[in-house]
Amino acid sequence: MDSDSVSASTWDLGGLFDDKPEAIPVVLTFSDYDSDLCSESAFNNKGEVISVVLTDPDMLDCPICVHPLCAPIYQCEHGHIACSSCCVKANNKCPSCCSPIGFIRCRAMEKVTESLRIKCKNKRFGCKETFLYHKKSEHENTCPHTPCFCPAPSCGFANSFKNLYNHFSSHHSSSATLFTFDNIFLLGVERSQKHVILQEQNEGVIFILNHVIQGHGRVFSVDCVGPSMFKDAFVYQLTVKCMKTCLSVETVPEVYSKWQEHTPEYCYLTIPSCFSEFKIQVCIKKVV
């Protein structure tokens, strides 16, 4: 880094983080650099955080397994780099030039990966998290701001789950059955209906009762529209009583950020064709 880079510290190259692979806005912390490389006098604002754009984000991934690099990172005598597990898998033979690898650390690259903080891709949906590049998947797989898509046909609205629930209440309330957690309600489902959208009145959480007609009867299950952190957050019961028979299922809803009509796959309630007129008792509970 030369002194020109210091004046560059006022750049603001941030902006909305999109999914394009070409360039990754990252937060670079000068204080993570050795004072030999970047003296204090050269950086009056030592510790100041700047935004930079990496035009080749692939450089942050192991060139062999393409997983994000994190220390220890090794290099062969010709400068090819590899993560520690790839060195083991390649029997310490550089896949590029066959020279030994796994004995010389690439400290410079380790410094780079340890000093980079990346912004969550869901920043535009309200996530303020920044994290080490190699923690990207760990965070983004469970990010509470993962966009969730409106299940109303041909709507296409997507936003964080709270905004989606508000959107649904204000735009599609007439197309949903309202209910409250822990209370049993009755649903009559026409044979032609493929699903029924349910919305919880207090918290706005959206669920969908799936309905498929199969050879042996009618199949029902419940999904939740929300972020992956809602996995195991709810339990539902479906019960159908007809004559002297009571059929019931109690299980957890599948969670989808982008729900699409589908045949119930895992747990579901099957009502035999001989049950003619019936209503389904539905009860959805929050798991505390």
Ligand SMILES: [Zn+2]
């Ligand atoms: Zn690797």
Ligand SMILES: [Zn+2]
């Ligand atoms: Zn090599």
Ligand SMILES: [Zn+2]
């Ligand atoms: Zn996030």
Ligand SMILES: [Zn+2]
């Ligand atoms: Zn909508």
